[in-house]
Amino acid sequence: MELKKNQEILLTIEDFTREGEGLGKYQGFPLFVKDTVIGDKAKVSVTKLKKNYGYARLVEILEPSPDRVTPPCPVARQCGGCKIQQLSYEKQKEFKWNQVANCLKRIGGFDGIEAKMEPIYGMEHPWRYRNKAQYPIGLDKDGSIIAGFYAGRTHTIVPNTDCLIQAEVNKDILEIILRYLRKNHIRPYDEKSHTGLVRHVLTRVGFVTGEIMVCLVLNGKKEQLKNSAALVEQLRQIPGMTSIMVNTNKEKTNRILGASCETLWGRDYIEDYIGDVRYQIGPLSFFQVNPVQTKVLYSKALEYAGLKGEEIVWDLYCGIGTISLFLAQKAKQVYGVEIVKEAIDDARRNAALNQMDNVTFYVGKAEEIVPAEYQRTGIRPDVIVVDPPRKGCDETLLHTMTTMAPSRIVYVSCDPGTLARDCRILCEEGYEIERVAVVDQFGHSCHVESVCLLSNSKCTDLKSESTDA
Known part of the structure; x- marks a missing residue:
């Protein structure tokens, strides 16, 4: 039977997309349906048909999934914010952990990555969390x-x-x-x-x-x-x-x-x-919107950096210095790079506010600043931390990072797809994923943050030889 627009059909939801839409198949033809979860049996109305897939809107839940909950927000379905509020919070966490694992496997080619992933760090109270x-x-x-x-x-x-x-x-x-x-x-x-x-x-x-x-x-x-x-x-x-x-x-x-x-x-x-770091935040400042989970995220980045007090660290895409100052608590020297001048102005103010004199900030493209400073000083970093925007790292920067040969790279990501892509490039240059942490900072939405530790034992040996010389 050929589907037509506005046709009402019965559908069982079998999967979930990264955007939080349910996926069901009608006689083998995939349909994406907002506001549904895996296990729902629903009446839906077809809204758009493409050659190989289509979209439908939810008309009625005939048999709810055991993982479905009633959203406490009265406008959850209409609003474009909390796309998965109808999914129990335990299943939301499972969905996000799987999202990171699946991207690392499919896009990055990292088989068996689950063994290196920690259980997801969820919220104790996933409400009223945005600042x-x-x-x-x-x-x-x-x-x-x-x-x-x-x-x-x-x-x-x-x-x-x-x-x-x-x-x-x-x-x-x-x-x-x-x-x-x-x-x-x-x-x-x-x-x-x-x-x-x-x-x-x-x-x-x-x-x-x-x-x-x-x-x-x-x-x-x-x-x-x-x-x-x-x-x-x-x-x-x-x-x-x-x-x-x-x-x-x-x-x-x-x-x-x-x-x-x-x-x-x-x-x-x-x-x-x-944590213990104080920040000034203006209307235009970029500042993480969930301070409780940001502390979890940054603490994990600090743990992965493995700082003992003598390390040189580069923090790339540093913004207003949020991660830089966290790292500076345990590093010998931190260098932050950000292309937005106003953000660096904020970063310098925040360093002064916390009386941290072991942090230096640069305005510009990381792929230009980092090699220029390395050529000028010859100082090889022990750790590089990156926290790029959703589009991930510039490929030139990834190659610059591997040329700098830090023993550890800590990659903080807001998009598991670009994380997987960039980690694949880094691993092709000799690095290996050691650990991955998934942090839920945006409960009831599909967004997820993660931290990945990559290491290269050859770079550790290189640093040791350089120090001995």
């Missing part, structure tokens, strides 16, 4: 001002001021801002007409310090916020409020933040800790 939120502001179909999150693959806002993976205080912040906007007749931004003022509300919350930042992203300047003093006065009443700012973004773009920030009240940053 940063970005809420789009818009109008509902009745013309009322709303805040929330975009529905999956759209720019349609699903109203929600109390997201269950965000800090509870965000609800109070958003309700104050929405009342202020309505009372002062301030229009939200309309991306189709490029009119209206308020685009997003950004919040940051220090989980250790309790400090709070609120930043309104404007299609204009702060002077256009009528009666802003009244808004500031109300927000100041929230315990922990430290920084109230505006960010100007007048571009026709999907990028949330513009380059310019101004302070309405308080400081232009908040402070928080990861």
